[in-house]
Amino acid sequence: MTNQEAMLTMSHVSKTFYPGSPNQVNALQDVNLTVRKGDFITLVGGNGAGKSTLLNAISGNFLPDTGDIIVNGQDVTFLKEDKRAPYISRVFQDPKMGTAPRMTVQENLSLAYRRGQKRTLRFGTSHEEKVFFKEELKKLGLGLENRMGAEIGLLSGGQRQAIALLMATMKRPDILLLDEHTAALDPKTAKLVLELTNQQVIDNNLTSIMITHNLQDAIQYGNRMLVLHHGQIMKDYDEEMKKSLTPEKIFAELQELSIQDMLV
Numbered sequence: 583m584t585n586q587e588a589m590l591t592m593s594h595v596s597k598t599f600y601p602g603s604p605n606q607v608n609a610l611q612d613v614n615l616t617v618r619k620g621d622f623i624t625l626v627g628g629n630g631a632g633k634s635t636l637l638n639a640i641s642g643n644f645l646p647d648t649g650d651i652i653v654n655g656q657d658v659t660f661l662k663e664d665k666r667a668p669y670i671s672r673v674f675q676d677p678k679m680g681t682a683p684r685m686t687v688q689e690n691l692s693l694a695y696r697r698g699q700k701r702t703l704r705f706g707t708s709h710e711e712k713v714f715f716k717e718e719l720k721k722l723g724l725g726l727e728n729r730m731g732a733e734i735g736l737l738s739g740g741q742r743q744a745i746a747l748l749m750a751t752m753k754r755p756d757i758l759l760l761d762e763h764t765a766a767l768d769p770k771t772a773k774l775v776l777e778l779t780n781q782q783v784i785d786n787n788l789t790s791i792m793i794t795h796n797l798q799d800a801i802q803y804g805n806r807m808l809v810l811h812h813g814q815i816m817k818d819y820d821e822e823m824k825k826s827l828t829p830e831k832i833f834a835e836l837q838e839l840s841i842q843d844m845l846v
């Protein structure tokens with residue numbers, strides 16, 4: 583693979599919390615990862631495996647102790663989170679985290695649309711923007727195009743998460759990080775938001791990493807799947823391997839590594 587095809591490269595990235603203390607946690611251990619443009623990666627692992635920490639390292643939530651992080655050819659290793667925000671979008675588990683509850687759907691979308699520009703609503707929303715937002719909302723298939731004036735706080739968790747997803751993808755980020763973004767939703771709504779996610783990612787050829795605790799979803803969605811354990815990438819399944827994967831096969835393979843209970 584040439585470097586041009588890589589959207590994200592992590593080389594020898596490590597992060598230890600509380601170093602030298604009895605509470606020391608080696609949250610990421612010498613992680614090496616190259617993500618190609620358009621890769622849709624699902625990321626699984628047991629509690630405390632380091633999944634969110636990996637996404638935090640990419641989004642710039644902290645500086646790694648060692649290693650380099652390159653996004654779309656730019657070394658972002660020492661770039662703070664707000665400076666990475668124009669390139670990296672994230673949707674969190676809690677629908678409340680991605681949207682401003684007291685603002686309307688339209689105002690939230692306006693803010694997301696102007697990401698990277700000065701944050702202001704001083705100039706209102708232009709007619710072109712309104713038409714664009716309506717079109718984008720329509721694609722979600724939830725009727726939200728008729729609720730552009732509604733406060734986000736009045737919408738359901740699923741509706742909010744769908745809008746958070748739209749806000750995160752509208753400006754076509756270099757990398758989309760999905761941090762268990764359907765875990766707080768009921769099964770039917772979770773499926774719907776997952777399908778919307780899949781559609782957004784494929785339609786816009788977005789490079790994405792999605793954390794999930796649902797192995798079936800991890801196998802079904804995306805073209806690559808990583809298994810993390812103790813801050814290390816233990817398995818990296820490509821598209822071909824993924825086609826014949828089942829949860830049972832994964833457990834059997836992890837059993838060989840004596841870490842079969844890690845996904846429970």
Ligand SMILES: Nc1ncnc2c1ncn2[C@@H]1O[C@H](COP(=O)(O)OP(=O)(O)OP(=O)(O)O)[C@@H](O)[C@H]1O
Binds near residue numbers: 635
């Ligand atoms: N900011 C922090 N300060 C101290 N310890 C942290 C911090 N962030 C993560 N950790 C620790 O690093 C380890 C990995 O945590 P992380 O949240 O990445 O796991 P995870 O795989 O996302 O787990 P889960 O599925 O339970 O959310 C855990 O032991 C956690 O307590």
